[in-house]
Amino acid sequence: MANFKTVATTDELNPGEAMVVEHGRMWVLISNVDGEYYAIEDRCSHADVALSDGEIDLDACTVRCPKHGSRFDLKTGEPLDPPAVSPVILFDVNIDGTKIQVARREHS
Numbered sequence: 732m733a734n735f736k737t738v739a740t741t742d743e744l745n746p747g748e749a750m751v752v753e754h755g756r757m758w759v760l761i762s763n764v765d766g767e768y769y770a771i772e773d774r775c776s777h778a779d780v781a782l783s784d785g786e787i788d789l790d791a792c793t794v795r796c797p798k799h800g801s802r803f804d805l806k807t808g809e810p811l812d813p814p815a816v817s818p819v820i821l822f823d824v825n826i827d828g829t830k831i832q833v834a835r836r837e838h839s
Contacts, residue, residue, distance in 0.1 A: 733823055733834035740829045744768070749794075751783045754833055759822055761831065762805050764789050769805045770822035770833045777801055777815035 738752035739761065749762040751773050758773040760783050769792070773783050778798040785797035793802045793811065801815035808821040822833040 733825075733837070735823075735825050735832035735834040737827075737830045737832050739831040741826065741831060742829060744831065747789055749783070749787050749789065751781075752833075754822070754835070757820070757835075758783075759833055760787075760794065760805075761824070761833065762787065762789055762792075764792055764805070768824040768826065768831060770824050771803065771805060771808045772820035772822070774819065775799075775801065775803075775815060776810065776817040776819050782819070 744750055744763045746763050746766055752759050759770050760773040761770045773781050775782055775796040780798045782794045786795040792805045795802045799814050802811040803819055808818040821836045823836050825832040
């Protein structure tokens with residue numbers, strides 16, 4: 732069972748916006764793409780830098796690493812360009828009223 736933690740409210744993250752929140756010992760990049768919320772770890776799987784410091788393109792649902800340019804899919808965490816080959820950690824998002832809750836996705 733997912734261990735959801737409230738990290739923000741929907742009033743704080745309008746459509747077309749992204750924000751970084753803390754979840755335990757991890758930083759999480761949450762994006763609101765046309766009312767759908769996605770969350771990934773805010774750390775490049777290749778360069779160990781904050782993805783939120785790079786270019787976030789919510790129209791394409793991607794974020795580009797500021798160090799080497801790898802793009803990651805905000806929905807799946809998968810890398811779309813080299814040099815990154817491993818996905819970033821993905822979080823499940825739950826909306827409870829106005830609360831945005833995230834839980835680290837368990838591997839199946």
